[in-house]
Amino acid sequence: MRTKLLRWSLFLGAAAMLALLGVSSAQVTQQQQEGEMGVESHIGKLTGRASAAKTNYRRYCVGCHGEKGDGNGENAPWIDPKPRDFTLATFKCRSTPTGTLPTDEDLFNTIGRGLDNSNMPQWLPLSKQNRADMVAYVKHFSPRWKTEKPGTPIQVPHEPEVSADRIKAGLQLFQKMECWKCHGPEGHGDGPSAPTLTDSKDRPIPPYDFTEGHRFKCGQTDEDLYKIFMTGLDGTPMPSFADNLNPEQAWDLVFYLRTLQPMHTKEKDIAKQLGLKPIEPNAPATPPADK
Amino acid sequence: MTSPQRSLAFAVLLASLFFCCSVQDAHAIPAFARKYGLRCSACHVAWPVLNDFGWRFKDNGYQLMNDRDAPIWQNPSYFPITLRITPNWHRENTNKVAVDIGPPDPVTGISPQGETSITQHGFDHSGLDILTGGTLEKNLSFLLVPSAIETGEFHFESVWVRLDNLFKSPWLNVKFGKFELDNFLSEKRILNLSANGGSYQLYHFIPVGDSNMFGQIGDNQLGLEWLGHSFNDHTRFSAAVISSSDGSPDLVNANTYTGFFSASQAFDLGGLGLQRVGGYAMIGQAPTYSLTSQGVPVPGSSLGNESFHREGVFGDFYISRLDVAFYYQHGSDDAHFGTATPANVPLPDGARAPTWNGFFVEPHFTVNPQLVLFHRSEWVRMSQQALPGTPSDLGDIDNYSFGFRWYPIMTSRAGFAFHSEYSWLRQRGMSPVTATDLTNNSVFFGFDFDF
Numbered sequence: 001m002r003t004k005l006l007r008w009s010l011f012l013g014a015a016a017m018l019a020l021l022g023v024s025s026a027q028v029t030q031q032q033q034e035g036e037m038g039v040e041s042h043i044g045k046l047t048g049r050a051s052a053a054k055t056n057y058r059r060y061c062v063g064c065h066g067e068k069g070d071g072n073g074e075n076a077p078w079i080d081p082k083p084r085d086f087t088l089a090t091f092k093c094r095s096t097p098t099g100t101l102p103t104d105e106d107l108f109n110t111i112g113r114g115l116d117n118s119n120m121p122q123w124l125p126l127s128k129q130n131r132a133d134m135v136a137y138v139k140h141f142s143p144r145w146k147t148e149k150p151g152t153p154i155q156v157p158h159e160p161e162v163s164a165d166r167i168k169a170g171l172q173l174f175q176k177m178e179c180w181k182c183h184g185p186e187g188h189g190d191g192p193s194a195p196t197l198t199d200s201k202d203r204p205i206p207p208y209d210f211t212e213g214h215r216f217k218c219g220q221t222d223e224d225l226y227k228i229f230m231t232g233l234d235g236t237p238m239p240s241f242a243d244n245l246n247p248e249q250a251w252d253l254v255f256y257l258r259t260l261q262p263m264h265t266k267e268k269d270i271a272k273q274l275g276l277k278p279i280e281p282n283a284p285a286t287p288p289a290d291k
Numbered sequence: 292m293t294s295p296q297r298s299l300a301f302a303v304l305l306a307s308l309f310f311c312c313s314v315q316d317a318h319a320i321p322a323f324a325r326k327y328g329l330r331c332s333a334c335h336v337a338w339p340v341l342n343d344f345g346w347r348f349k350d351n352g353y354q355l356m357n358d359r360d361a362p363i364w365q366n367p368s369y370f371p372i373t374l375r376i377t378p379n380w381h382r383e384n385t386n387k388v389a390v391d392i393g394p395p396d397p398v399t400g401i402s403p404q405g406e407t408s409i410t411q412h413g414f415d416h417s418g419l420d421i422l423t424g425g426t427l428e429k430n431l432s433f434l435l436v437p438s439a440i441e442t443g444e445f446h447f448e449s450v451w452v453r454l455d456n457l458f459k460s461p462w463l464n465v466k467f468g469k470f471e472l473d474n475f476l477s478e479k480r481i482l483n484l485s486a487n488g489g490s491y492q493l494y495h496f497i498p499v500g501d502s503n504m505f506g507q508i509g510d511n512q513l514g515l516e517w518l519g520h521s522f523n524d525h526t527r528f529s530a531a532v533i534s535s536s537d538g539s540p541d542l543v544n545a546n547t548y549t550g551f552f553s554a555s556q557a558f559d560l561g562g563l564g565l566q567r568v569g570g571y572a573m574i575g576q577a578p579t580y581s582l583t584s585q586g587v588p589v590p591g592s593s594l595g596n597e598s599f600h601r602e603g604v605f606g607d608f609y610i611s612r613l614d615v616a617f618y619y620q621h622g623s624d625d626a627h628f629g630t631a632t633p634a635n636v637p638l639p640d641g642a643r644a645p646t647w648n649g650f651f652v653e654p655h656f657t658v659n660p661q662l663v664l665f666h667r668s669e670w671v672r673m674s675q676q677a678l679p680g681t682p683s684d685l686g687d688i689d690n691y692s693f694g695f696r697w698y699p700i701m702t703s704r705a706g707f708a709f710h711s712e713y714s715w716l717r718q719r720g721m722s723p724v725t726a727t728d729l730t731n732n733s734v735f736f737g738f739d740f741d742f
Binding site: 062 | 327344
């Protein structure tokens, strides 16, 4: 009888301990979640709150980015490129130097603008407050936002006037910087390295085809293009050229890249007048004039 | 197990099932969802009601305005088709139905009539919608909806093509064919499914004795529409010219036209979201008679055009998870329509244009993207009857409905909802024998699905 009582006591004690452990771990998880839901974003005068975006994330984003923000939503297997993994806090479209966190405004602009060449649409119909809240929600997925501050946005100098010389200099930089190796001599995205490119998760990724696109991954203005190669597209093979190009050279390259696009541009008119030919990959690069 | 114990056990089982299922992962026109990899909740407050993102998608010609809109970018096996149907159980009650209450009169052969309440209930299914739509090419969209009634008889609900973003401007979109008028509060995307709640009374209102069936804003119409909208879709307007045929093909009522105009503006009120207000007008004319041959109307000879108009305002307001839509209409038909008098025949003494006012308010409470509670209160009031001496409230309507829809799954592949609804409708003075109030009520449970 006494042995039976002892067994029951031990069993109940163990059950109580397990229940206690379960409750405490649930409390810790809940506290963690509540803490993470306290994440804020600041865009101009707007303050976004992660807690306010929970429902909208479930409504709009979860199908691709997943409940955990890890990019493993139900659609992920079927779409290319794959959805962003927010837990890594690695973002392509930034105004900040490569390797650093983007600003809240960078994320806000990406949500509104969408990402060309991907399934990410423009979420403009959402109110600005809803988008600001969503920025905070995106941030809550990664611990990096707790330990790191966003990088300092790069300075984009005033855009100079386009000229024939600048376009020619841009062409030479296209060769010298070996942009053609990925993007191809005529910008078709068919350079010799193109088939070998992979993203940070080892998935194949094609280089941008300038001759097809009216818009770029991170915007459509000259300034957007400038930022792309001065900050790089983190998580992709597209590096930052901030250490290799000075601002004047960067603008030259912007002007040359505009000649490759399918729509009418003034740069294209100038290139036509010049009779500008695509680069010869094997020809020795003529160094562009120093500026 | 005693009876109370069984009841308790059943209740616990139902509650368990509800809670088990409601914590499943959230997961609509699934053809669009499949194309873009977005869940139905991305475009719908609760499908089929569009949210602002869905409206922008629709206004852009079923395009997200990215580089993946043209069908050439889809997997060749992708086919833009969706089927929707709702198996259901429903109960319908009408409080006054004409029935014989005695043997036929030996002279006239007519039986004396009385009124009785009739209730019918049972398992049933809805009609079938086959929705195929999308883009033929970037900025060239289409919609084709062959639709069957419950017995399987088909008709074409929508048949149109649209030239989108002409001259690269969102303000220039031209639609051609049979289409839904640009009703921001769309009856085609209404949440209600019950017999009395499944349509907006105001979109089909015809005064008692009136012969004008061509002013039904809720019916799809044949014509041409110009729609423009701002880049973010906060400002939108449309102007359509349609044949006055209530959407019937084969040039019924040929040579007569009606115009429909609508405009709205959304305001971003921060955390509350977008709040929209707008106005609309339908101004038209339609024939009142046609030539006959041996007493049979001669097709295409419709004559005696008379006018009608509808105008009003609408709004859609969001307060966190509650959204409230409202709609007001003032309508009037020419006296010839009002008294069903051909234009080549003198009007009855004192005949005048029937006029009415109507209003509905429709709140939705989105508990979460998978559960929505809905309600609608609608009132139509005659302000002037066509004939003096007609009771002033004859034909007035009161309509109320309540319900909820629960979406146990929500993916970018298919839509499934358990639908529960009660609706009540009263029409003043419309009972068939005593000309007293006619009341109908419906109870509806169904599984609404599309894929």
